[in-house]
Amino acid sequence: MADWTKRKRLEATMAGEPTDRTPVALWRHWPGDDQDAEALAMAHTKWQQDYDWDLVKVSPASSYCLVDWGIEDRWRGGEEGTREYTKRVVTRPEEWSTLKPLDPTKGMLATQIKALKLLREAWGEQVPLLATIFSPLAQAKNLAGTERALAHMRSHPDAFLQGLETITESVLRYVEAAEAAGVSGIFYAIQHARYRLMSPTEYKTFGQPYDEEILSAASNLWLNMIHLHGDDDIIFDLVADYDAPLLNWHDRDSSVTLQEGMEQFSGVLSGGVSRDTMHTGTPVDVLDEARDAVEQTGGRRLLLGTGCVIMTNTPTQNIRALREFAEEV
Secondary structure (H helix, E strand, O other), X not given: OOOOOHXXXXXXXXXXXXXXXXXXXXXXXXXXXXXOHHHHHHHHHHHHHHHOOOOEEEOOOHHHHOHHHOOEEEOOOOOOOOOEEEEOOOOOHHHHHHOOOOOOOOHHHHHHHXXXXXXXXXXXXXXXXXXXXXOHHHHHHHHHOHHHHHHHHHHOHHHHXXXXXXXXXXXXXXXXXXXXXXXXXXXXXXXXXXXXXOOHHHHHHHOHHXXXXXXXXXXXXXXXXXXXXXXXXXXXXXXXXXXXXXXXXXXXXXXXXXHHHHHHOOOEEEEEEOHHHHHHOOHHHHHHHHHHHHHHXXXXXXXXXXXXXXXXXXXXXXXXXXXXXXXXX
């Protein structure tokens, strides 16, 4: 019998080949712990010890890449585990040009790199590790607020593009540091490829060039995953052409099913179960969706999980049901 390491299982899945079982992974936020390297590493270590996922997506707060520009936020108890922004940095269009690239060896960026190093030191090469990277547009949204950022994009495109260039440079520096820390890939979160926010033409100007530059910089990593955030309004066909081996989206809440995604994207599809089902459903509900995901894909090119983070108070019986199901498939 083949020695099915996590890497071998994932690589076979990426190649569309049979495996010993369906790979599976869930991820969540760690409020409070995400502000400290040791605490964040310990939280993920316990998560992996409990469930033995096929990969670990390290989940910092969305502000980790912005704090060193002066953003302020706090966790107010939300069950998703995300922090609320209490101070923005950009209020006027001309302020995009005042941003300077950040140094990943300092501040909160260094804290997150330390967490990655701690996890790699603890696990060696046994556990594939993904570093979360928010797209430049997603970072711009959090620097200014959603409506203000989009208004600046349309009223002062040159200034806004200058800000995106600076953000991209910071991301490239962080990706290089994360690679040196031993990550297997990046989890690249795209939040603006949505018709209700931008037209495809706008996204091709303000989103796609930076997405492709960052993914190219990370292309020597073997396990990059794109996360396409949104429901029935995602611009799926644009992102499906990106060069990455895995694509994660809210397939249960989207107009694009796993079966349809398989026809448009040549890599591994990550999803199959709604995070709402994980949160408020029963183990039977979870298993129904998991079985349907396997049927849609024929059990090939599938990383079983949810389309986004699960809630911090997701019932453990539902998590166990999904993890145990993967062993049976």
